Amino acid sequence: MVFVLEGLQWGDEGKGKITDYLASHMDIVCRHQGGNNAGHSLVVNGVRYALKSLPSGIINPKITNIIANGCVINLFSLIEEINTLKEKGITNFNLYISSRAHIIMPYHLDLDGAYEELLKNGKIGTTKKGIGPCYSDRSSRLGIRVGDILEPEYLRKRLEEVLPIKNLTLRMVNKKEYDLEDLFNKLISLKPILEDHIIDTSRFLREAIKENKNILFEGAQGAMLCLDNGTYPYVTSSSPLANSVSINASIPPQTISKVVGIMKAYTTRVGEGPFVSELDNEIGNTIREVGHEYGTVTKRPRRVGYLDLVVVKNAIEMSGVNYLSLMLLDVLTNITPLKICTHYELDGKIIDYIPSTISELNRCKPIYKEMKAWKEDISKVRNYNDLPTETKEYIKFIEDFTNCKVAFISVGPDRDATIIKEDIFND
Ligand code: GDP
Ligand code: IMO
Ligand code: MG
16 A cells, blocks of 8 residues: 655654654655755654654664655765764665655755845745755756766766856856866765665556555655645745655556645744744743754744644645644643634635735734643543543544544654554555
């Protein structure tokens, strides 16, 4: 069976934790988009792992982990990430990287920084990992792909064609230019380290599907950061929607069995852009501190708000989500007043959808449903029935409003701090 895990908000929903948790049911875990802008944390037996480009099945030695075509990869940072894992004792892992994935080149980082500076107040608040410039080069057909480092002659020819164009752009934004020989040597030095991992992952995945393997596609970011459907321009440069898995991993769309949408019990966002249910007050500060809402990649304090179900429902409807995974519910203990945003008010009208223009979205005011708060610590609860009545009402409200069942409830960062409400493998 093929499962897709999609973030339904602005990222950081807890994808790393639930992927690691689901990995015991999987043969393969695959990242299909994004790059090291993602930061996925998982905690296993008290040890915290912060993954960026590596799929979150990497801790489990039985899993084959894949970084597919739709990803952009900073190979130098990937090697650092692998070395950090090795230092933590994770030496026995299976990793395949798509030869078609694009390489985040050092100049992409310079350009990401330069564009943000030039945008001044209009800046996106990117992670400055070179994501936008790398995906732009892919679309402009100026990219360098992972498979190119296995073919030195081709790589040199490609750099001879592309680098002058990149140097021209770098000169225009007052950044230092790159020397071809130097860049070539740096990239070629990676060949012996990575060559055993680089394959045609498209064929590998299609074969695995024919053999009825269990595969989980682990999304990065979240639906509201989708390049095509999010709060453009305050988005990332790929599509985190389950809809994009087919193209990003070269598998037929009909082979996807289930889409699991993952959401926090509240809302967060890092970077600039509209956020209707944002709490710029003491309640927001409390949620930030209790939930440790600081970026895994950039350490920036995350912006925090009440749960926005307009956002969540929009994503569920776009990607046909079958089940929900509700994360960080423990953080809402003692949060009073406890509210859920169900609609927006736009220019005096009540609406139940995300307006398509940023200026309209910026004018939206939240309409809230007040929920009953609970005071009990729920972090040790492992059975749904043991949750306080008010907590169950909060979950039921989400299910009824979205018309989607909650399958997993997460009450702490650790792998074990999870309540299974529905069996997604046997329905
Ligand atoms: P991802 O990008 O979607 O993988 O999410 P991040 O790892 O960036 O952010 C989620 C954070 O919440 C991490 O620090 C996790 O360890 C933590 N976390 C995940 N689930 C829970 C939970 O149920 N309760 C609490 N308190 N923390 C959680
Ligand atoms: P995970 O996978 C939260 C945000 C950045 C910025 C915008 C564009 O951990 O959920 P980019 O560097 O992609 O060009 O930045 O997208 N962003 C994320 N926010 N979680 C992420 O990933 C993010 N990846 C990018 O903060 O607003
Ligand atoms: Mg994250």
